[in-house]
Amino acid sequence: MKHILNKNTQEVLQAAQKQCQQQGLRFTTKRSNVLQLMLNENKSLSAYDIMAEYKTQYNQSISAVSVYRMLDFLIHAQFVHKLISSSQYIVCSHITCHHAHEIPQLLICDTCHQVEEISIGKLLASELEANIAASGFKLQRQQLELHGVCISCQNLH
Amino acid sequence: MKHILNKNTQEVLQAAQKQCQQQGLRFTTKRSNVLQLMLNENKSLSAYDIMAEYKTQYNQSISAVSVYRMLDFLIHAQFVHKLISSSQYIVCSHITCHHAHEIPQLLICDTCHQVEEISIGKLLASELEANIAASGFKLQRQQLELHGVCISCQNLH
DNA sequence: GTTGTAATGTTACAACATTACATTATTTTC
DNA sequence: GAAAATAATGTAATGTTGTAACATTACAAC
Ligand SMILES: [Zn+2]
Ligand SMILES: [Zn+2]
Ligand SMILES: [Zn+2]
Ligand SMILES: [Zn+2]
Numbered sequence: 001m002k003h004i005l006n007k008n009t010q011e012v013l014q015a016a017q018k019q020c021q022q023q024g025l026r027f028t029t030k031r032s033n034v035l036q037l038m039l040n041e042n043k044s045l046s047a048y049d050i051m052a053e054y055k056t057q058y059n060q061s062i063s064a065v066s067v068y069r070m071l072d073f074l075i076h077a078q079f080v081h082k083l084i085s086s087s088q089y090i091v092c093s094h095i096t097c098h099h100a101h102e103i104p105q106l107l108i109c110d111t112c113h114q115v116e117e118i119s120i121g122k123l124l125a126s127e128l129e130a131n132i133a134a135s136g137f138k139l140q141r142q143q144l145e146l147h148g149v150c151i152s153c154q155n156l157h
Numbered sequence: 158m159k160h161i162l163n164k165n166t167q168e169v170l171q172a173a174q175k176q177c178q179q180q181g182l183r184f185t186t187k188r189s190n191v192l193q194l195m196l197n198e199n200k201s202l203s204a205y206d207i208m209a210e211y212k213t214q215y216n217q218s219i220s221a222v223s224v225y226r227m228l229d230f231l232i233h234a235q236f237v238h239k240l241i242s243s244s245q246y247i248v249c250s251h252i253t254c255h256h257a258h259e260i261p262q263l264l265i266c267d268t269c270h271q272v273e274e275i276s277i278g279k280l281l282a283s284e285l286e287a288n289i290a291a292s293g294f295k296l297q298r299q300q301l302e303l304h305g306v307c308i309s310c311q312n313l314h
Numbered sequence: 315g316t317t318g319t320a321a322t323g324t325t326a327c328a329a330c331a332t333t334a335c336a337t338t339a340t341t342t343t344c
Numbered sequence: 345g346a347a348a349a350t351a352a353t354g355t356a357a358t359g360t361t362g363t364a365a366c367a368t369t370a371c372a373a374c
Contacts, residue, residue, distance in 0.1 A: 026340085028352070048329070066353060068331065073352095084242040085302075087330060107294045116292055124284050131281060135273055136308030137264045144301065145242075151293030183371090185321070204361070223322055225362065230321095244361060 009039045015096045016079055025077060033058055034070045035079055035091065043113040044088035047071060083108060083115070085145045093117040103142045109150035120144065166196045172253045173236055182234060190215055191227045192236055192248065200270040201245035204228060240265060240272070242302045250274040260299045266307035277301060 013036060020027035037053050038045060045053070047067045054062050071089055074080035078101060081090050086108065094101060094117070102119040109115070120128070132139060170193060177184035194210050195202060202210070204224045211219050228246055231237035235258060238247050243265065251258055251274070259276040266272070277285075289296060 026351075028339095030353080046330075063354060063356095064331080065333095065355080069353075105288070107289060107292060109294075110297065116294065118288070118292060121288065124281075124288060127281050127284070131262070131275070131278065132264060132303060132305075135264060135275060136311070137266075137273065137303075137305050138308075138311055139303060139305040140267060141304045146289060146294075146296060147298045148289075148294050148296040154293070154295055183320075185370095187322080220323060220325095221362080222324080222364095226322075 009036060012039055012091070012095050016077070019095075020077065023077075025073075030062065030066070031070050031073055034067070035074060038080065038089065038091045044083055044086065044090040044108070044115050046088050050089070081106065081117070081143070083145055084143075085147065088113070090115045090117075103144065105144045105146065107150070108145060108147050109153055110147050111149055111153040114150055114152075116150065166193060169196055169248070169252050173234070176252075177234065180234075182230075187219065187223070188227050188230055191224070192231060195237065195246065195248045201240055201243065201247040201265070201272050203245050207246070238263065238274070238300070240302055241300075242304065245270070247272045247274075260301070262301040263303065264307070265302060265304050266310055267304050268306055268310040271307055271309075273307065 013032060016035060017027050017032070019025075033054065034050060037050060037057055040057075041053065047064060050071075051062060051064055051067045054060065054067070071080060071082070075082055075089075079092055079095055081092055081104060082088075083090060083106060090106075092101070092104075103125055105118050105120045107116040107118065129139070170189060173192060174184050174189070176182075190211065191207060194207060194214055197214075198210065204221060207228075208219060208221055208224045211217065211224070228237060228239070232239055232246075236249055236252055238249055238261060239245075240247060240263060247263075249258070249261075260282055262275050262277045264273040264275065286296070
């Protein structure tokens with residue numbers, strides 16, 4: 001399976017627009033702006049970070065509530081992931097990919113807040129499932145969030 | 158490796174007390190009360206839940222700040238786990254065990270908030286590590302939190 | 315008992331998130 | 345194209361989780 005990861009902002013925005021059209025979703029200017037803003041920043045952001053950046057980049061105030069609603073939209077459209085463990089948000093690395101989204105495994109750098117999104121392999125996924133199924137437990141949200149230090153930040157110190 | 162999981166409250170409290178003595182930690186009445194309270198409830202609780210329950214069960218008000226501090230203590234003593242994904246707290250299932258604590262894998266029921274703590278196997282752990290190491294990423298916190306529905310709640314509906 | 319340290323209390327506030335209701339923009343229907 | 349319906353956004357208030365700063369109390373060491 002070939003992964004063509006997000007390359008540049010314009011390409012991703014166009015892909016997002018297209019996907020919304022196909023599904024009858026409204027890709028409004030503000031939603032587009034929020035996604036663009038998140039693409040520009042190369043790290044995870046809190047909703048309030050986004051609110052502040054929006055003001056800076058577009059010279060227009062938006063409310064926290066609106067940010068949360070736009071994030072909800074972007075998450076449902078599968079353009080954005082929420083990092084539960086840090087209450088932050090990050091653009092999905094696979095918007096321009098054409099395959100189904102696998103169980104995302106998010107490597108979150110606690111130093112620079114960059115997030116690497118790698119897919120958990122089929123084998124590993126099924127082992128995890130088996131491990132869990134032994135308890136009769138039925139998984140709902142499938143997303144692994146792992147905290148640590150990225151390779152760049154390791155090399156700095 | 159044999160796991161003797163926590164059985165009854167008294168046994169666990171005594172084990173906790175003993176471990177604190179051995180390590181020169183103070184297992185104060187309030188800390189003990191909080192742990193006992195958490196053992197009585199068979200589910201994860203928020204800090205504010207604990208504050209309210211404390212008032213109910215011990216007829217004495219304690220502040221949120223104190224609850225957070227006691228939770229910090231109990232977490233450092235390895236008696237309690239924090240569920241990052243839900244901002245809740247749960248007693249470790251292995252207080253009375255005598256082996257080292259492995260990478261905890263917490264199966265969190267989103268219906269009844271009961272948490273099953275299973276250990277991730279050696280094999281699975283090393284596969285995960287390898288998967289992650291491929292990115293040069295260095296893990297810090299090792300705790301997997303998985304959300305879903307427990308077997309009891311599946312059988313209800 | 316005095317002194318030092320750890321535990322707890324009090325107050326204020328920061329950060330993240332939701333609810334309820336009003337207004338504006340867009341689409342649909344006629 | 346105007347009216348009605350629906351979706352998006354704004355505004356205000358509030359809820360939830362968590363921390364900072366400083367005061368007080370309990371306890372141990374001497
Ligand atoms: Zn993704
Ligand atoms: Zn980094
Ligand atoms: Zn544990
Ligand atoms: Zn359940």
